Amino acid sequence: MGKAVDPGKRWGDRVFRVDVYTADAPMRSLLYTPVRARLRNLAGQMNPLLHAAKNVRDDRWWASKQALLEQVVDELSFSTKGQLLAVPVVDPKQGTVRMYMEEPFTDLQKTLTPGKMTAMHVQWLDDDGLEASE
Numbered sequence: 001m002g003k004a005v006d007p008g009k010r011w012g013d014r015v016f017r018v019d020v021y022t023a024d025a026p027m028r029s030l031l032y033t034p035v036r037a038r039l040r041n042l043a044g045q046m047n048p049l050l051h052a053a054k055n056v057r058d059d060r061w062w063a064s065k066q067a068l069l070e071q072v073v074d075e076l077s078f079s080t081k082g083q084l085l086a087v088p089v090v091d092p093k094q095g096t097v098r099m100y101m102e103e104p105f106t107d108l109q110k111t112l113t114p115g116k117m118t119a120m121h122v123q124w125l126d127d128d129g130l131e132a133s134e
Contacts, residue, residue: 013037014124018088018099021107021119026100028108030101033082041076042068088120 013036020028045068073120087102101108 009043015082016125017123018084019121019123021121025108029109030084030099032084032087033079035079036075039072039079042075046072092122 013034015034016032018030018032020030049065083102084102087104088097088099090097097118
């Protein structure tokens with residue numbers, strides 16, 4: 001069983017970038033953007049939209065649901081911004097790191113085969129994923 005890249009960190013809603021260095025390919029940066037707690041909470045509020053209404057809804061009700069859906073779209077946009085689909089997992093016994101990436105990065109996955117020298121640098125970022133955080 002592997003461990004998360006830095007088990008001392010609390011992942012929660014944290015954004016980070018992994019810079020991957022290999023001898024066979026140029027350095028690649030991969031962004032991890034989590035599904036934040038806010039999106040999980042908003043998803044629970046969408047339940048009334050999944051079922052047929054028993055009575056006619058007024059404009060205020062529809063306006064509140066539109067605002068809810070706009071917030072969901074914003075959160076989904078954030079959560080799908082990164083190329084890493086999950087937190088990288090380290091297997092210290094085999095000296096490997098398992099990273100699940102978006103489809104366009106399958107070429108990078110092929111270069112990250114066991115036995116090849118690879119270096120990685122992880123940098124924690126603020127929520128917009130552009131600036132480093134302390």
